[in-house]
Amino acid sequence: MFMQKMNSMIHTMNRNDGTLPIFKTEAQAAALEALLLSDRPLSTREIITATGASQPTLHRELTRLVDAGLLVRTTVGRSALFAPDEANPAVAPLRTLITLSRGPQALITTALADVPGISRALIFGSFAARSTGAPGAAPDDIDLLIVGSPVRRDVYDALDPLDQALRREVNVTFLSDDRWDAAEDEIVTRILGEPRLELLP
Known part of the structure; x- marks a missing residue:
């Protein structure tokens, strides 16, 4: 039935x-x-x-x-x-599907697709944790990691039109490729040890 x-x-x-x-x-x-x-x-x-x-x-x-x-x-x-x-x-899988197809993950991926210089982009922190099923309150913001060497103004300009749709503030962290590849880096270690939503590539 x-x-x-x-x-x-x-x-x-x-x-x-x-x-x-x-x-x-x-x-x-x-x-x-x-x-x-x-x-x-x-x-x-x-x-x-x-x-x-x-x-x-x-x-x-x-x-x-x-x-x-x-x-x-x-x-x-x-x-x-x-x-x-x-x-x-x-x-649980339906929540993942909704997040992939309609949530911030889809919107941010589309917005950043044409920004040059991005070698990797992912969502981490509480939003990623809730989206992968971890218990807790709904997050008020989204933690976004940008790896590479894009012009920061280009990234912010791409994200600005999403404010109303996301209904959350996007906090962007920028890391160089070299720093991301340094596995001993404290920020990298923390992000890799937590739930994350891969956006690009």
Whole structure:
């Protein structure tokens, strides 16, 4: 029964609408993004604000996700709250997929793709930890490491348009190739010993 519901949720779409083609609708993908990257249950109103979807559309998509066993719905007073069902083994890989396709990882990778001089870029710190399933509060910022010799102004100019979409401050750390290759460097050792999200190359 669970697999039947999951299969009914997955639907091939036209790739030109910007939605990864495993999600039935853009509203469904946006709702999953809001919920899977949140550190607490969200009300219907909060999800509407985060996704821009209409109430009827969102109600339909949330019902599908609850029926598929991906979300749990609780009631507090007159408010319905939704959260991922962490007991469902599909939730963890789905969170990774959402992060890769719609979250900061995808946006920052695209923004930096045309900046010359970057030999490596990755996200580290609390955002990377939460995105890979480590428990904790939702991070307020994103720690971004840039390795290479880009013009710093070019990096900041590429990231500036993302402020509204990311809804988080991006803290950029720059390292030269030589320093990154120095395994005894304290910063490098710390980053390599923690969860990280590789962006470039």
